[in-house]
Amino acid sequence: MHLATWNVNSLSVRLPHLLDWLADHPVDVLALQELKLTDDKFPAQALEQAGYAAAWLGQKTYNGVALLVRSPGSLGEVQRNIPGFEDEQARVIAATVQPASGMPPLRVIGAYFPNGQAPGSDRFAYKMRWLDALRAWVAQELARHPRLVLMGDFNITVDDDDVWDPDGLRDTIHCTREERAQLQALKDLGLHDAFRLFPQPPKSYSWWDYRQLAFPKNRGLRIDHILISDALKPHAVACTIDRAPRKRPQPSDHAPVVLTLAVTPTPAPESCG
């Protein structure tokens, strides 16, 4: 089965891209970020016709997140935003997912982490507060749901391998020690960066600036991540970034990240052969 995350940068604008992508890649679960629409504008009917049920949390102009599950899968115990963390911004949606593929249920958290603008700014301070609240809540979620996926636009690079120009971008937003320490603290709860469980091409990124021919020059960042719990790690068989939608006219600035999970655990590499 397949799970994916994609920051679409306006679901209204990108709906044709999304429907095309789902037709070619009928993933079981998809987390979307930056819907940029209010709840009443969410294209639930078009997605249902494409074979997907959805839960969403939108707002005017900015942010907005959704979880999609391929029918006849289902979403239950939907949580919108972080419990106990007052936030006007629509950034988190979680659900217990029963996949269509027949795999046992998963707890899936889709998140659009704050950008942070610049170190030292008010928005950076908000990003740190938000990350503190997220981590405390994810710890509780993990205790209740060992089979957990946390995926989305993290707006944080894990390390310099995720940065096209690590020296030029040293300690700039998405690359600061504080942000990376927060991401490490999330991983320390017992989560694994699915992308780095597997050999990957060098200079693999998930976001490229619209300007300066950044995409054709592959000047990007890997800031969209899929973290999986200890219990799911033995099921992971592949994780890739699909650059194809970024090559289309009027693309999102982000590419989808796709995780493949086996229904049954796969042997650890040490036990092979």
Next chain:
DNA sequence: ATGGCGCTCTCGGAGCGA
């Protein structure tokens, strides 16, 4: 050196993203 693109809200140009 700066801003360079794209989206939203709204029809001029600002705010924001990353």
